[in-house]
Every structure is written in C-alpha cells, then in structure tokens.
Amino acid sequence: MSPVAVQELVLAVAVSGTVALMAWRAGSLSRSGAAAALILGTVCLTAGRAWGGFLVLWFIAASLASKVGQRAKEAATGDVVAKGGRRDALQVLANGGVYAATALVAVVRPEFEAVAAALGAAALVAAGADTLATETGTLAKGRPWSLRTGGVVPTGSSGAVSVPGSAGMVLASVGFALSAHWVGLLPASAVASVTLAGIAGAVVDTIVGAWWQARRWCPSCERETEQHRHRCGTTTIPYRGVSWLGNDAVNLLCTVAGAAVMGALLRSGGS
C-alpha cells in the first residue's frame, strides 16, 4: 500500500469509528451494530468521499427519524415490532450491505463506478424510504390498514400502509436521491430514476411484508406479534408467513429490489 492509501484508510477508520461510537452512545446502534457500521463505513469511505458522505447523511437522517417521538412510537408499536430503536449488526447489514457491496465494486473496478453508484444509491434510497415510511406512519395519528386483507391493523405491523406513511416514503425517496446528488455520488440526470427505484424497493418491502413475512402469535395475550419473546415474557409460536423471512431479510430484499429496478432503468435507458 502506498503512504497515501494508508493515510486514506486511517482517515476512513477514524471517521467511521467516530460516527459509530456517537451512534452507539446516542442509543441508535447496539454494540454489534456499531461494529458493523464501522466496517461498512470504512469500506464506503475507501471508495471515496461521495460514497462515505452519502452513507453518513443517510445514517443521520434515519437515526433522527427514529428518535423523533420515540416514546410515543414505542408505546404505539411495543407489542408488535421485533426490535426497538437500537439497530444491531443484522439490521445494519440488511440496510447497508448492498450499498457497501457496490462501494467495494467501485474500489476494485473503478471503470464501473458510475453504474455501481447508481445501483448502490438506489439500494440505500429504498432502505431510507422504507425507514421513513415506517417512522412517519407510526408517528401519525390514525390506524394503518393491511395491504393483504384491507382491514385495519395495529400500528407498526409489517405490510401495513397509511396515507402519512406513503407520503413519507415518496418524500424520503426524493430527499435521499437529491442528497446523493448533492454529495457528488450521482449526476443530476440520475436523480429521477434513483428516486423511482427507491420507491419501487420500498413498495416491494411492503408487499413482501404483507404477504410472506413471518408472523408470530403470543398464546397468553392472544395477539399477533413479530417478537420471538413477547413483551409479556411468553415465548411466541410461528403463526403465518414464511418462518425464516423476518424483518431483516425483508429489509435486505427492499435494497436488492431498489438496486434491481435501477439496473433495469439503466438498461432501458441505454446507458
């Protein structure tokens, strides 16, 4: 490694480590989540400042969105959602893994950087759109309905849709795609297609969440939940959906779908 490369790597570790440590102290990441963020952040910063900058911006926006009205949201969803506000390593990888993979492609094969950046940005925009949809939908008053049954469901349920949640999803896609351009990761001409791909990924997340995501049942409370151990202390039993298709797998699928739709748009655009 050249001295410049070593310097860049040390800087990447220092910046990622600082962000991960701050996020852990602020309660946004668990210990394993902070370790995963350190590795992911280092990979992305090695690809360049634009790659690292977009990841950091994304992460700050997603963490802030989770923090806003956290108590009210936990009260509304504490019965249902599998994990709380602290993101663990699996959650970090589910959201940022595809983006880090495209950053690695940009490092190893710089001639593919433009395509890798478009695919990676679409993956992260999809994850951000899904996160913001959940956060705005949960914070807003009024009950969401299930995409599958059309019936009203508890706030925080996977596959649930609401008007504020959908508005949050679209606005977040626009905002995240614009910020990817702002940090220099995307040309202005790619912002519209990355926005569309991000929305598509979040829609796939909702559809898979509604039809196939694993649901569990608490026999004591006689309530549906995504928790393995319900907050009452009872171990829950598989109830419906694909048992291994948990929230992290669905989130990963959301980012893969965002990148795949972006790939299709690039091909149809001939670029």
Ligand SMILES: [Zn+2]
């Ligand atoms: Zn229970």
